Amino acid sequence: PALPPVVSILAGTRVSPPEGAPPRPPPVPRDAATVLVVRQGAGDIEVFMVQRPARGDFPDLHVFPGGKVDDHDGELEHACHGLDDIEASRRLTLDGGGLRYWVTAIRECFEESGVLLAYRNGAMFEPRDEAEETRFEAYRNALAAGRTSLGEVVAAEGLTLATDRVAYFSHWITPEMAPARFDTRFFVAVMPPRQSARGHVRETVGGDWISPTAALKRFDADEWLMIYPTLKTLGMVRSYRTVQALFEAVSAGRHAIEVTPELHVQGMQYH
Template identity: 45%
Template sequence: MSPDPVPVRPAATVLLLRDSEAGVEVFMLRRNRESAFVGGVYVFPGGKVDPSDREDPGLEEVCGGRDDASCSSALGLTSGGLAYWVAAVRECFEEAGVLLATRDDAFVSLADPTRAERFGGYRDLVYSGDLRLAELCRREGLRLALDRVGYLSHWITPVGPPRRFDTRFFVAAVPPDQVPLHDGGETVASEWIRPGEALRRHLAGEFDLILPTIRNLEDVARFETVDEVMADVAVRRDIRAITPRIVREGSGIRVIEPGRPGYDEAAARAPTEGSVNEVPRPGSVTPPD
C-alpha cells in the first residue's frame, strides 16, 4: 500500500553571489542543529512561499521588471509565478538581511549606520509577519528588484518523506553596501565561499550539504564571474523539474536522480521516512551523466 499523499509545498531559494579575486563566491548559511529541517546543514537563504507573497495588496505595483504573467511563463505555470520571486526576495531579507530592492534604479544602500539599523528593524518585522514587503517598499520608496533575480533550477522532494517541497532556485548578485549575515536563530553561522571549495569540503566531511545544494553549486562553479552566471540564466528556457528518488541502504540513504540506473526501480521502494533533505554521505549520491 502506497503512503498517504504528502502535500507538496511551494518554496523559493536564492543563491547570493559576488565576485572575488579567486572567482565567484556564494553566500551560505549554516542551519541550527536543533532545526527540524536539515539541522546543521549549509544552505542558501530560502523557505516556503507564504500567502503574503501572493495576496499582499498592491504587490505588483512595487515589483520591478516582472509581473505575474512573465514570472508564471518563466516557471511554466498558468498563474502564481510572481509569488516565487517575491518569496525569494523576502527570504533573502529575513535570513540574510539583504534586501533586493531599488530606488531610482539603484540598489538600496545600507552603508549608513542609521539606515542599516532601521532596515534591521524592518527585517525583524517582516520575519514576524508584522510588516509586508509591499508596505516596506511604500514606506521607503522602493521597488523589489525582481528583474535582477534570475531563475536557476527546479527541484521537487521525492515521494516518501513526511515533508515535500516544490522549490525554485534563483540567483542574484549581492547589492553594494549590503552585508549579509545569519540571524542567530534558525541559522547560526554564515560565510562567503567559492562553490568548488564548498564541494571539496563536503567531500571531506567538513561541510554538510543536501543534494539540491550540491547540484546548484556545481552549476554555478562553471562560471568565472557573476555577470556570466546572470547572462546564462537569463537565456535558459523550459527548465525541467528534477525529482530524485531515494532508497534505504542500511542506516543511510542513496539518492538517485532521473535518468540514472535504479531510478525507475526506486519508485516501488519509496521509504516512508527519510528524505533527499538528509545529508548524503560522500559517494552516496548517484551522479548525473
C-alpha cells in the first residue's frame, strides 16, 4: 500500500509536498509510549509485535504495543513500585511528568498484548484460574473502549504497577511531514511467567512472538511494513543473545542506537 510522504532516510532530506499544495504547519507531536515485551526463545530473544489495522494514520504497520499518553496516566504515582516521578523524569531528562510514560507503557501493554506488568502481594501478577483470566480480559476490553481506567483496575484488584520492571530504552519524535506526530518513549520489559500475550481484536489486527532476525527478514521481503525506529530497535535487540543481557544493558544505559543526531531528531522515518 502507498505510504504517506515522510522523510527520506537515505538522503536525510525532506520529501517535498505535492506541487501547488499550500504550506501548512506541522501537527504538534502527541506524547506516547511503546514497550518491547521480550522473552527467551529457543535460540534468540523474541519480541511481541502487533499489526495495526488498515484504518488510521499508519495503516498495516508492524509495531510494538504502545499508544498515546492518557490524562489519567499521570495520576498513578501512588500505585507505582520502585520508581517515583522525580527519578522517572531524571531518566527522561524532563522537568517533571516522566512517570506517566511508564504508566502509559504498562497500560498500553495490557490493552494491546494482554500482558499486565503489575505486582500482587509482592509477586508478579498471574491469573489464579480461568475465572480470573476472564475477569481481567473484561478489564482489558473496558480499558481499550475507554469504559474504565488503569487506576480503577489496580484499585479494585489490589495491584501495584511494576514500573521497576520496565526499562527506558529510547526516544523518537515523528518528523514534521508525517500525517500524525508522536513524541514517543520506548521501553523494554521481560515477559512475566505464567501470562500469555495475544493481540487485541479492536486495537490490532493480530500479534505474535518473533525473533528480531525473522522480523527484519519479513521487512526485507516486503511482507511487513515497519518504520525506522522499529527497524533500528530490532537491529539493536538482535545483537543480544539473552533477555537478561538485554535488560541489564538497557537498565544501565549501556545500549546504543546507531543513528546520527540529525536522524535521531527527525525520528520516525520510513526505511
